[in-house]
Every structure is written in C-alpha cells, then in structure tokens.
Amino acid sequence: METQSIVVLDFGAQYSQLIARRIREQNVFSVVLPCNSKLEEIRSYSPVGIILSGGPSSVYDQDAPVADPGVFELGVPVLGICYGLQYMVHALGGKVRPADKREYGHAEVTVEPQSQLFAGLPAALSVWMSHGDEADVLPPGFRLAGKSPSAVAAIENPERRMWAVQFHPEVHHTPRGTDILRNFVLNICGAKPNWTAQHFINSTIEQVRTQVGSGRAICALSGGVDSSVAATLVDRAMRDGGKSRLTCVFVNNGVLRKNEFEKVQQNLRDKLGLHVVAVDASERFLSKLAGVTDPETKRKIIGSEFIAVFDEQAQRIEKEEGEVQWLVQGTLYPDVIESQSVRGPSQIIKSHHNVGGLPDNMKLKLIEPLRDLFKDEVRLIGRDLGMPEDILQRQPFPGPGLAVRILGEVTRERADLLRDCDEIVVGEIRKAGLYTKIWQSFAVLLPVMTVGVMGDQRTYAYTCAVRAVHSEDGMTADWVPLPYEVLKTISSRIVNEVRGVNRVVYDITSKPPGTIEWE
Numbered sequence: 028m029e030t031q032s033i034v035v036l037d038f039g040a041q042y043s044q045l046i047a048r049r050i051r052e053q054n055v056f057s058v059v060l061p062c063n064s065k066l067e068e069i070r071s072y073s074p075v076g077i078i079l080s081g082g083p084s085s086v087y088d089q090d091a092p093v094a095d096p097g098v099f100e101l102g103v104p105v106l107g108i109c110y111g112l113q114y115m116v117h118a119l120g121g122k123v124r125p126a127d128k129r130e131y132g133h134a135e136v137t138v139e140p141q142s143q144l145f146a147g148l149p150a151a152l153s154v155w156m157s158h159g160d161e162a163d164v165l166p167p168g169f170r171l172a173g174k175s176p177s178a179v180a181a182i183e184n185p186e187r188r189m190w191a192v193q194f195h196p197e198v199h200h201t202p203r204g205t206d207i208l209r210n211f212v213l214n215i216c217g218a219k220p221n222w223t224a225q226h227f228i229n230s231t232i233e234q235v236r237t238q239v240g241s242g243r244a245i246c247a248l249s250g251g252v253d254s255s256v257a258a259t260l261v262d263r264a265m266r267d268g269g270k271s272r273l274t275c276v277f278v279n280n281g282v283l284r285k286n287e288f289e290k291v292q293q294n295l296r297d298k299l300g301l302h303v304v305a306v307d308a309s310e311r312f313l314s315k316l317a318g319v320t321d322p323e324t325k326r327k328i329i330g331s332e333f334i335a336v337f338d339e340q341a342q343r344i345e346k347e348e349g350e351v352q353w354l355v356q357g358t359l360y361p362d363v364i365e366s367q368s369v370r371g372p373s374q375i376i377k378s379h380h381n382v383g384g385l386p387d388n389m390k391l392k393l394i395e396p397l398r399d400l401f402k403d404e405v406r407l408i409g410r411d412l413g414m415p416e417d418i419l420q421r422q423p424f425p426g427p428g429l430a431v432r433i434l435g436e437v438t439r440e441r442a443d444l445l446r447d448c449d450e451i452v453v454g455e456i457r458k459a460g461l462y463t464k465i466w467q468s469f470a471v472l473l474p475v476m477t478v479g480v481m482g483d484q485r486t487y488a489y490t491c492a493v494r495a496v497h498s499e500d501g502m503t504a505d506w507v508p509l510p511y512e513v514l515k516t517i518s519s520r521i522v523n524e525v526r527g528v529n530r531v532v533y534d535i536t537s538k539p540p541g542t543i544e545w546e
Contacts (some may be wrong), residue, residue: 030056030073030230031055031056031073031074031075031218031219032055032056032057032058032072032073032074032075033047033050033055033056033057033058033074033075033076033077033078033212033216033218034057034058034060034069034072034074034076034077034078035047035050035057035058035059035060035077035078035080036059036060036061036062036064036069036077036078036079036080036094036098036111037059037060037061037062037080037082038062038079038080038081038082038084038092038094038110038111038114039062039080039082039083039084039092039110040080040081040082040083040109040110043059043080043081044059044360044361044401044500044502045197045198045502045503046059046078046080046108046197046208047059047360048197048401048499048500049196049197049204049205049208050078050208050212051222051401051404052205053208053209053212053213053218053220054220054221054222054223055212055213055218055219055220055222056222056399058072058399059080059360060072062079062080062082062092062093062094063092063093063094063095064094064095065095066095066097066098066101069095069098069101070101074101074103075103075104075216075217075218076103076104076105076106076211076212076215076216076218077098077101077103077104077105077106078105078106078107078108078111078211079094079098079105079106079107079108079110079111079112079114079115079191080108080109080110080111081108081109081110081111081157081195082109082110082111083110084110085113085123085125085159085160086110086113086114086116086117086123086160087117087123093114093118094114094118096118099115099118099119099187099189103188103216104188104189104190104211104215104216105188105189105190106144106189106190106191106192106211107189107190107191107192108191108192108195108196108197109157109158109192109193109194109195110158111191112162112179112181112182112191112192112193113158113160113161113162115166115182115189115191116162116164116165116166116169116182116191119166119167119169119189120166120167121162121163121164121165121166121169122162122163122164123160123161123162123163124160124161124163125159125160125161126158126159126160126161126177126178127177128177128178129158129159130156130157130158130175130177130178130193131156131157131158132155132156132157133153133154133155133156133200134153134154134155134156134175134176134180134194135151135152135153135154135175135176136151136152136154136173136174136175136180136181136194137150137151137152137173137174137180138150138151138152138172138173138180138181139171139172139173139181142172142173142181142183142190143183143185143190143210143214143215144172144181144183144190144192144207144210144211144215145172145173145181145207145210146210146214147206147210148203148206148207152173152201152203153201153202153203154175154180154192154194154195154196154200154201154204155194155195155198155200155201155204156175156193156194156195157195158178158193161178161179161193162178162179162182162193165179165182166184168184168186168187169182169183169184169189170182170183170184172190173192173193175193175194178193179193180192180193180194181193188215190211190215192207196208224404224407224408224410224411225411227400227408228260228263228408228411228412231260231264231396232260232263232264233264234396235260235261235264235265235394235396236264236265238353238394239264239265239272239352239353239394241272242272242350242351242352242353243272243273243274243344243345243348243349243350243351243352243353244261244265244272244273244274244351244352244353244354244355244394245273245274245275245276245337245340245341245344245351245353245354245355245391246258246261246273246274246275246276246354246355246356247276247278247333247337247354247355247356247357248275248276248277248291248295248301248303249277249291249357249424249426250277250287250290250291250294250295250421251357251421251423251424252357252402252405252406252409252418252419252421252423253357253358253359253397253402253405253423254356254357255295255299255357255409255414255418256357256397256405256406256408256409256412256414256419257355257356257357257395257396257397258273258275258295258299258301258355258357259299259301259409259412259414260396260397260408260412261273261355261394261396262299262300262301263412271301271302273301273302273355274302274303274304274340274344274348274351275295275301275302275303275304276303276304276306276336276337276340277291277292277295277303277304277305277306278305278306278308278333278336278337279305279306279307279308279309280308280309280312280329280332280333280428280430281308281309281310281312281313281316281437281439281442282312282313282329282427282428282429282430282433282437282442283428283429284424284428284429284446284449284450284453285446285447285449285450288305288307292305294417294418298414298415298418299414299415299418304340304344306336306340308332308336311332311336312329312332313437313438313439313442315328315332316328316329316430316436316437317436317437317438318436319436319437320435320436322431322546325427325430325431325437325546326426326427326430326431329426329427329428329430330426330427333426334354334391337354337391338390338391341354341390341391351391352391352392353391353392353393353394354391354392354393354394355393355394355395355396356393356394356395357395357397358395358397358398359397359398359400359401359402359405360398360399360400360401361401361402361500361501361502401499401500401501402423402500402501403499403500406419406420420462420463422453422462422465422466422467422468422469423466423467423501425544429442429445429446429449430546431544431545431546432445432449432469432470432471432472432544432545432546433445433471433472434471434472434473434474434545434546435474436474440527441472441489444472444489444525444527444528445470445471445472445491447524447525448470448472448491448521448525448528449469449470451470451517451520451521451524451525452468452469452470452493452517452521453468453469455513455516455517455520456468456495456509456513459510459513461509461513465495465496465497465507466496466497466498466501466504466543467494467495467496467498467504467543468493468494468495468496468507469493469494469495470491470492470493470494470521471491471492471493471494471534471545472489472490472491472528473489473490473491473492474489475489475490476488476489476490477489477490477529477530479522479529479530481522481529486529487529488527488528488529488530489527489528489529489530490528490529490530490531490532491521491525491528491530491531491532492531492532492533492534492545493509493514493517493518493531493532493533493534494506494534494543494545495507495509496537496538496543498538498543501543502538503537503538503539504537504538504543505537506534506535506536506537509533514533517531518531
C-alpha cells in the first residue's frame with residue numbers, strides 16, 4: 028500500500044497534535060515535525076500536503092520561528108493556521124501587523140463558499156480565534172477568502188495551491204472545523220483514506236524485521252496498554268517459527284500498584300504468550316529516590332535506573348542466548364510532544380521516563396513502534412492484533428508509577444499507603460461500571476497532614492486526593508463529575524480502611540490548566 032502523509036510543521040503551538048488527530052480521523056496518516064525541519068526529513072514522510080501550525084510568537088519578532096522557504100516549493104498544497112497564516116503572508120511578500128482589536132474565543136466569520144477550502148459549508152461560520160496580530164497586506168497572487176468583523180479570517184492562492192485561516196479548525200470550538208480540514212486533506216491534497224490499523228501493523232512488522240535483522244531485543248514492559256501492544260507487535264516481527272528473539276523485562280520499581288507485579292506477569296505470559304523475565308528491583312529504586320522531592324528529578328532517576336536494569340538484563344541474556352542490540356519501548360506521541368516538544372519551539376511540560384530520562388551513553392538502540400500514535404489508536408492496533416480487552420481497556424498508568432502520585436519524598440511507607448488508597452478508588456469505580464468510561468482514575472497522596480477525629484480520638488494523618496478525568500488522548504482532559512454515592516463510598520472506605528489517611532479531597536481541575544498527573 029502506498030505510504031503518504033500530511034506533515035504538520037509545529038511553530039510552537041502547544042496542541043499542534045490536535046491537527047494531526049483530526050487528520051488521522053480521516054484515515055490519513057499525519058506527523059508533527061518542528062517548523063525548522065530540513066526538506067529531506069519532510070520529504071521522507073511522502074507528504075501530499077503541508078500544514079503550518081499556530082504558535083505564540085509574532086512573525087516580526089527577532090527570534091520568531093521560521094520554516095525552510097523550500098516548503099512553499101515542494102509542489103504540494105499548503106494550509107496555514109493562525110500563526111501559519113501570518114507566517115505565509117510574511118514569508119511570501121505580504122505584511123503582518125499588531126491587530127487593532129485582538130480576537131480570543133468565539134467569533135463569527137463569513138467565508139467564500141466557492142473556495143475549495145470551504146466547499147459545502149455555509150457562508151457564515153462560528154469559529155475559535157486566538158490571535159493578537161493580523162494580515163495587513165496580502166502577498167502577490169493571494170485573495171481574501173474569509174473575514175471576521177475585525178480581521179482577515181482566510182486567504183488563498185489556488186494557483187500556487189496555498190490556503191490559510193486565522194482561526195483554529197482543529198478545536199471542538201470550531202463546529203465545522205473538521206469539514207474544513209477534510210476539504211483540505213481529501214479534496215485539495217487528494218489524500219487516500221487508507222491509513223488503517225491493519226495497514227499500520229503490516230508496515231510496522233515489515234519495518235521492524237528490516238531494522239533488527241536477526242538481532243535480539245528486550246522490551247521495557249510495564250503491563251499497561253502501550254508497552255503490551257508494542258511488545259505484541261514486535262514479538263510478531265521477531266518470531267522464527269515458534270521461538271521469539273524478543274525478551275520482555277518487567278521491573279518492580281517499588282512504585283507499582285497493589286499486587287501488580289504478580290498480576291502483570293500472569294497476564295502477559297498466559298494471555299499474550301510473551302517471554303517475560305521479572306526483576307524485583309524495588310529496594311534499588313526506592314534507595315535512589317530517598318530524599319528526592321523534585322518531580323522532574325524523580326522522573327529522571329526512574330528513567331535512568333530503568334535503563335541500568337535493562338542493560339544488566341541484556342548482558343545476562345547475551346551470555347545465555349546471544350547478543351542483545353535493541354530496546355523496545357511503548358513510547359506514544361503525547362510522551363514525545365510533552366517531553367521534547369518534537370524538537371520545535373513548543374514549551375516542554377514534563378519529561379517522560381522513556382523519552383526524557385534516557386542516558387546519552389545508552390548501549391541499546393531503540394525500537395519505538397508506537398511513537399507516532401495516540402492512545403486510542405494504540406487500542407485499535409491492539410484489537411486488530413487480537414489482544415484481550417481486559418488488557419486494552421486498562422487505564423493509563425505513568426511510567427514513573429506511583430512516584431509521581433506521591434507528592435514529596437517517596438518512601439515504602441508512603442507507597443504502601445497510596446497502594447491501599449488507589450485500590451479502593453479503582454475498585455469502587457469498577458463496581459459502579461465506570462472504569463471503561465473514564466480515561467483515568469486514581470488516588471494521590473499529598474504531603475499534607477491534617478487533624479481528624481476517629482473513635483473520639485484525635486488523629487493527625489495524611490490527605491488523599493482522588494482524580495478522575497475524561498480525555499481523548501491525554502493531551503487535554505476534563506474532570507469527571509463522579510456520582511455522589513461513589514465519592515461517598517470511596518471517602519468512607521479510605522478513612523476507615525487505610526490507617527494513616529484521615530481526609531479525602533476530590534480534584535476538579537481540567538487540563539489545561541492542570542496536568543492529569545499531579546507531578
């Protein structure tokens with residue numbers, strides 16, 4: 028099957044990946060690259076179209092992000108969004124200036140229905156604006172294709188196959204935004220909607236076989252959806268008859284959930300048929316985390332220690348079975364974006380253990396088959412691989428485990444307290460039939476001691492926060508209004524059953540402004 032893509036060039040928009048998601052919803056592969064990517068890298072994705080993202084800068088700033096001018100000469104359609112429109116105007120000979128009236132939030136715009144970009148849409152559209160600059164003079168050959176009450180809303184140069192909008196079609200606040208992107212991707216770019224789960228599986232297996240040859244690999248296995256799907260996919264590529272050259276290493280880092288070390292081993296061996304080596308390194312990790320309170324330091328310690336354990340296991344496997352050259356990880360696209368901002372100008376939110384904590388001198392080479400996927404796409408891949416639903420429907424669990432849900436120092440005592448609280452939270456949400464309807468639900472142990480009264484006696488114990496969110500991909504999230512009775516039962520059970528916790532609070536913060544995890 029022909030490989031093709033829509034390349035999104037990221038000019039620093041925190042949510043450029045939403046553009047990529049909307050395109051993939053059309054069954055067309057998309058990838059987000061830094062705006063300053065070389066033309067050779069862009070061409071390597073066989074683009075049938077280019078999208079220039081939004082961003083926080085002004086094009087006339089001295090350090091404003093720019094793209095290679097050759098992007099406009101690749102011979103494929105180009106769509107600018109927000110800053111992308113302004114950059115297109117600025118780079119092609121027009122003029123951008125500070126707007127007399129900034130536009131943030133809902134706006135009504137009028138568009139030219141005869142424009143290919145707005146084909147089949149009404150002349151009046153409700154859109155989401157977020158800009159302080161505006162196009163003042165259009166580049167030669169461009170014409171107005173849409174207008175808001177106070178600014179240029181859309182421009183086009185069909186002869187040069189260039190379009191741009193000042194608003195954000197990728198967000199839900201622009202109700203017909205998906206139609207606009209569909210017009211660009213399918214009608215203007217002529218992309219074929221053939222990027223399916225099975226296509227991804229076939230091409231990835233072939234790619235891994237070419238990449239590793241007859242080599243051996245180990246997989247960093249957590250038992251979650253991401254690493255389980257990654258392991259199953261790579262295992263298919265590395266099987267010679269009935270024997271696999273992939274060894275999955277599952278590490279107890281001391282901050283797993285209750286009984287997880289035993290349950291995950293059983294699931295992965297019995298249900299997926301993977302070759303699993305279990306390593307209890309809990310004391311090793313907890314000793315490294317002793318006294319550490321900074322969230323980023325915790326993540327990097329855990330990431331570094333994971334790799335050290337895997338290196339040791341690789342050496343052991345080499346002695347017994349032959350050289351190991353590869354490390355398989357279940358890294359997802361949101362991990363990459365949040366940790367490295369796809370090497371573009373976006374702000375780093377937090378580093379993930381599998382992309383932000385890898386040492387420069389790591390001996391093993393990485394295989395990350397899911398690196399370009401979002402969580403819901405990974406579940407689709409898993410279903411096409413025939414994986415059991417109870418594995419695929421597991422809620423996301425952070426790589427650093429409970430370490431980023433224990434605010435302050437991580438100790439065994441605190442980890443045990445949180446394990447007991449978390450088991451109650453998840454258990455009650457399962458009992459209420461809500462587990463598969465919620466993106467993530469868990470407990471957080473706060474470094475806050477509060478006074479309480481139990482059995483007519485004064486207590487002074489920890490506070491537990493409960494968190495539950497709805498999300499599509501983990502990049503944005505809304506807090507879940509859990510039923511009162513569920514919250515009441517969770518609170519009552521925790522304060523009565525978990526000795527050391529006497530207060531329960533509920534987190535009603537969405538993302539943004541918060542993150543899903545507390546650290």
